[in-house]
Amino acid sequence: MSPLTDNLRFLRALIARPKNIGAVLPSSPALAQAIARQIGDPQAGPVLELGPGTGVVTQAILDYGIPPGRLTAIEFDPDMAAQLASRYPRIQVIQGDAFDLAHTLGPHSRAPYGAIISGLPLLNFPLAHRHAYMEGLARHLAPGAPIIQFSYGTNAPVAAPDGFSVVRAALVWANIPPARVWVYRRS
Numbered sequence: 553m554s555p556l557t558d559n560l561r562f563l564r565a566l567i568a569r570p571k572n573i574g575a576v577l578p579s580s581p582a583l584a585q586a587i588a589r590q591i592g593d594p595q596a597g598p599v600l601e602l603g604p605g606t607g608v609v610t611q612a613i614l615d616y617g618i619p620p621g622r623l624t625a626i627e628f629d630p631d632m633a634a635q636l637a638s639r640y641p642r643i644q645v646i647q648g649d650a651f652d653l654a655h656t657l658g659p660h661s662r663a664p665y666g667a668i669i670s671g672l673p674l675l676n677f678p679l680a681h682r683h684a685y686m687e688g689l690a691r692h693l694a695p696g697a698p699i700i701q702f703s704y705g706t707n708a709p710v711a712a713p714d715g716f717s718v719v720r721a722a723l724v725w726a727n728i729p730p731a732r733v734w735v736y737r738r739s
Contacts, residue, residue, distance in 0.1 A: 578606045
């Protein structure tokens with residue numbers, strides 16, 4: 553698929569469900585690489601990607617050295633999930649709701665995960681939903697593993713869950729709009 557095709561697919565999803573998309577364009581390669589660099593040891597365990605969209609971050613995760621068989625991606629949009637599964641047949645793609653992770657993963661869970669990457673536009677959701685989301689992610693995480701979230705806000709999109717800290721790991725100007733990469737880690 554071409555970048556133009558990806559952008560058109562992204563635009564269709566944005567028009568249909570703007571709250572679930574949260575951006576005007578897919579993540580840039582620079583943002584995707586900044587996110588992937590936060591994973592740490594590529595051999596640390598399975599990786600969970602939430603909200604992969606067109607797969608820009610997915611490709612950066614694979615380029616970083618995560619074997620396709622250890623990557624699970626959950627995408628809410630059925631069209632994007634189908635395209636992702638077609639483009640990356642060796643990763644596990646699940647069409648479902650990342651806010652209901654236990655139900656969406658069901659028997660497909662590979663927890664504990666060595667890293668969780670979230671591309672969900674958390675600032676579009678009520679604070680209570682964001683807290684519940686992060687607490688759910690923390691329950692699926694291996695000790696010492698990161699939760700990596702990017703956001704367009706100047707502050708972390710949600711406070712760190714109890715027992716976790718959050719740091720801004722990167723500011724990516726080469727993205728429209730500029731984005732920040734936040735890393736949550738058990739204290």
